[in-house]
Amino acid sequence: MAYSLDSLLIHGGIDGDKVTGAVNVPIYQTSTYKQSELGVNTGWEYSRTGNPTRAALEKLIADLEGGEFGLAFASGLAAIHTVLSLFQAGDRIIISDNIYGGTFRILDKVFKPLGLQYVITDTTDAAKIEAAIDSNTKAIYIETPANPLLSVTDIAETAKIARKAGALLIVDNTFLTPYLQRPLTLGADIVVHSGTKYLGGHSDTISGLVALRDAKIAERLYFLQNAIGGVLSPFDSFLTIRGIKTLGVRMDRHVANATKIAEWLQQSGYVKKVYYPGLPSDPGYAVQKKQADGPGAMISFVLKDEFDYRAFFRNLRLITLAESLGGVESLVCHPASMTHASIPADIRQKTGIVDELIRFSVGIENVDDLIEDLRGAIEASRR
Numbered sequence: 001m002a003y004s005l006d007s008l009l010i011h012g013g014i015d016g017d018k019v020t021g022a023v024n025v026p027i028y029q030t031s032t033y034k035q036s037e038l039g040v041n042t043g044w045e046y047s048r049t050g051n052p053t054r055a056a057l058e059k060l061i062a063d064l065e066g067g068e069f070g071l072a073f074a075s076g077l078a079a080i081h082t083v084l085s086l087f088q089a090g091d092r093i094i095i096s097d098n099i100y101g102g103t104f105r106i107l108d109k110v111f112k113p114l115g116l117q118y119v120i121t122d123t124t125d126a127a128k129i130e131a132a133i134d135s136n137t138k139a140i141y142i143e144t145p146a147n148p149l150l151s152v153t154d155i156a157e158t159a160k161i162a163r164k165a166g167a168l169l170i171v172d173n174t175f176l177t178p179y180l181q182r183p184l185t186l187g188a189d190i191v192v193h194s195g196t197k198y199l200g201g202h203s204d205t206i207s208g209l210v211a212l213r214d215a216k217i218a219e220r221l222y223f224l225q226n227a228i229g230g231v232l233s234p235f236d237s238f239l240t241i242r243g244i245k246t247l248g249v250r251m252d253r254h255v256a257n258a259t260k261i262a263e264w265l266q267q268s269g270y271v272k273k274v275y276y277p278g279l280p281s282d283p284g285y286a287v288q289k290k291q292a293d294g295p296g297a298m299i300s301f302v303l304k305d306e307f308d309y310r311a312f313f314r315n316l317r318l319i320t321l322a323e324s325l326g327g328v329e330s331l332v333c334h335p336a337s338m339t340h341a342s343i344p345a346d347i348r349q350k351t352g353i354v355d356e357l358i359r360f361s362v363g364i365e366n367v368d369d370l371i372e373d374l375r376g377a378i379e380a381s382r383r
């Protein structure tokens with residue numbers, strides 16, 4: 001019988017330990033494995049190549065995303081590095097115009113000097129993607145909702161365009177997780193994650209994950225994972241598995257809190273603009289509703305000019321000013337100087353990542369406490 005996602009979160013992948021009956025997969029804290037004679041081992045050789053705790057997480061992310069293959073890395077960017085290593089000098093990748101700053105940085109500062117081209121386009125508009133495609137285009141790389149403006153790209157439609165062009169569709173699914181959105185089932189070829197965020201869920205681990213269906217691409221990725229070596233440690237694999245067990249209940253609360261806060265912000269009179277695909281007024285609302293089971297819990301907003309955003313950050317009590325997102329605790333950040341500082345100022349302005357933009361990762365605290373904290377900090381920031 002095929003289990004529902006709620007059950008897979010807890011029992012998917014490798015469920016417990018067959019040898020001892022331990023209900024949790026043990027932390028196999030070992031670098032190497034005994035060979036009984038030359039060339040004869042138990043299937044495990046060396047922990048960069050494979051480790052049972054990491055393998056349990058890799059199987060789990062594959063199950064959750066509706067994929068066949070999973071890979072776990074030491075960070076989201078290590079995962080992205082390995083996926084981008086599928087391409088060669090002369091290849092071209094189309095990327096969304098708002099995308100995680102580190103993803104842009106690795107493309108611009110690491111892969112571009114090696115000859116891999118990228119072109120930035122508004123992927124919420126299918127015609128613009130089609131216009132950006134040329135004979136060297138090997139991939140379309142999107143986030144949806146994207147970081148930090150929460151713009152929504154139609155995954156199924158983009159997958160069709162990619163297939164027609166003979167290009168891969170790569171989706172960074174960090175913001176929604178497979179609990180809310182499963183890009184492989186909508187036609188994407190590769191899903192990447194920063195497991196650091198909602199999957200780990202407790203702001204205590206850095207990890208990256210990949211899931212896919214195609215055996216040939218998977219074989220190449222396993223080769224690259226071992227060859228480049230940015231693998232996730234056994235302990236961090238354990239922590240990520242542990243985080244995933246509660247993903248469903250956490251996401252339900254995250255989304256409920258975020259929905260209430262986005263609605264409050266919108267009618268508060270404090271803001272010029274709220275970006276949240278769960279608001280019916282948001283341009284991404286319809287596509288979001290069609291392709292995902294919820295809008296997630298990332299909100300971005302711009303305060304009216306009578307409020308000073310620096311003072312707002314200073315006056316928060318419960319909500320923490322910090323990089324990262326997706327943990328149980330509420331975090332705010334200033335994309336222009338923090339997560340997206342690596343994107344040139346002119347590109348930031350053009351795409352809407354203005355200096356006044358505030359990004360809010362809504363945690364699972366009491367929602368009224370969060371609203372009171374926002375109200376207090378905004379009032380205290382009045383010029």
Ligand SMILES: *Cc1c(COP(=O)(O)O)cnc(C)c1O
Pocket residue numbers: 075076077078100102103143147172174175193194195196197206207208
């Ligand atoms: C954080 C993040 C990454 C990078 O992941 P790390 O685990 O920090 O390396 C990639 N994509 C998105 C959408 C992110 O939020």
